[in-house]
Amino acid sequence: xxxxxxxxxxxxxxxxxxxxxxxxxxxxxxxxxxxxxxxxxxxxxxxxxxxxxxxxxxxxxxxxxxxxxxxxxxxxxxxxxxxxxxxxxxxxxxxxxxxxxxxxxxxxxxxxxxxxxxxxxxxxxxxxxxxxxxxxxxxxxxxxxxxxxxxxxxxxxxxxxxxxxxxxxxxxxxxxxxxxxxxxxxxxxxxxxxxxxxxxxxxxxxxxxxxxxxxxxxxxxxxxxxxxxxxxxxxxxxxxxxxxxxxxxxxxxxxxxxxxxxxxxxxxxxxxxxxxxxxxxxxxxxxxxxxxxxxxxxxxxxxxxxxxxxxxxxxxxxxxxxxxxxxxxxxxxxxxx
Ligand code: PEP
Ligand code: MN
Numbered sequence: 001x002x003x004x005x006x007x008x009x010x011x012x013x014x015x016x017x018x019x020x021x022x023x024x025x026x027x028x029x030x031x032x033x034x035x036x037x038x039x040x041x042x043x044x045x046x047x048x049x050x051x052x053x054x055x056x057x058x059x060x061x062x063x064x065x066x067x068x069x070x071x072x073x074x075x076x077x078x079x080x081x082x083x084x085x086x087x088x089x090x091x092x093x094x095x096x097x098x099x100x101x102x103x104x105x106x107x108x109x110x111x112x113x114x115x116x117x118x119x120x121x122x123x124x125x126x127x128x129x130x131x132x133x134x135x136x137x138x139x140x141x142x143x144x145x146x147x148x149x150x151x152x153x154x155x156x157x158x159x160x161x162x163x164x165x166x167x168x169x170x171x172x173x174x175x176x177x178x179x180x181x182x183x184x185x186x187x188x189x190x191x192x193x194x195x196x197x198x199x200x201x202x203x204x205x206x207x208x209x210x211x212x213x214x215x216x217x218x219x220x221x222x223x224x225x226x227x228x229x230x231x232x233x234x235x236x237x238x239x240x241x242x243x244x245x246x247x248x249x250x251x252x253x254x255x256x257x258x259x260x261x262x263x264x265x266x267x268x269x270x271x272x273x274x275x276x277x278x279x280x281x282x283x284x285x286x287x288x289x290x291x292x293x294x295x296x297x298x299x300x301x302x303x304x305x306x307x308x309x310x311x312x313x314x315x316x317x318x319x320x321x322x323x324x325x326x327x328x329x330x331x332x333x334x335x336x337x
Pocket of ligand 2: 104273299309
């Protein structure tokens with residue numbers, strides 16, 4: 001941490017801060033310039049972060065040197081994290097991992113029909129929401145536990161892990177009982193009590209970027225899960241809100257290489273919720289894979305016009321199959337480069 005004093009700061013004011021830093025059992029290295037005095041504080045920054053040094057008389061600015069996220073940061077973690085999902089699937093192992101399925105679990109038949117097709121096309125996990133975060137309280141809210149039961153049954157039938165969203169602390173134990181991976185939706189990215197509980201849940205978590213969240217906000221949200229005991233976290237870029245109205249969310253493709261440079265966690269992209277309409281899903285998916293994403297999560301439905309949520313952005317299974325082939329081809333080129 002670096003403490004910068006105002007040009008008008010007095011010797012006494014500097015001495016007062018030095019005293020406070022020493023009281024915290026940290027080492028203040030004082031450097032006096034012609035105009036300003038600066039103190040470089042050595043030691044555990046966590047201790048000093050809680051001390052309101054910027055409010056001390058004479059202090060102009062306090063600059064933390066340590067990142068606000070240290071467990072998920074690449075600094076000090078040379079190895080990339082590989083997240084094991086279910087018994088056989090992995091995310092972040094160098095291969096492109098694709099998760100596909102309906103936005104919502106609508107019925108056993110609907111889920112099984114889609115799952116069979118996406119698994120055949122190469123999906124390593126099946127998604128499907130049982131608790132749905134809908135903008136309107138009158139929209140379909142999900143089947144709840146019934147949907148979770150279908151997901152678990154589907155996982156056993158197709159030997160594939162399932163991914164589903166948990167929206168509320170009160171549902172975590174229930175969702176953990178049935179699901180292989182718990183998803184935190186964009187609207188809950190900064191639900192800190194939920195994040196803390198997921199740190200203790202014992203299952204991998206997909207953390208989606210909030211629609212107004214910066215990359216640093218996303219990493220700090222992930223840090224909550226990590227600091228509570230769970231490092232099996234996958235970050236997901238799903239588009240952010242901008243002034244643009246032609247698309248549901250602006251897909252921030254640059255977040256992929258930026259996140260990769262900042263964290264050891266796997267990064268996946270969700271072109272479906274960025275696009276909002278199926279025609280744009282493939283080009284966004286290609287861009288994200290070309291940018292180096294470790295995986296893709298995509299919505300697929302056999303009858304999009306009858307879907308109970310997000311029908312307009314759902315791909316038909318045949319379109320998903322051709323998307324898979326092209327994404328894998330792009331991933332191979334990027335890997336070679
Ligand atoms: C979803 O995955 O169906 C979903 C609601 O996503 P998001 O939280 O990204 O909007
Ligand atoms: Mn959806």
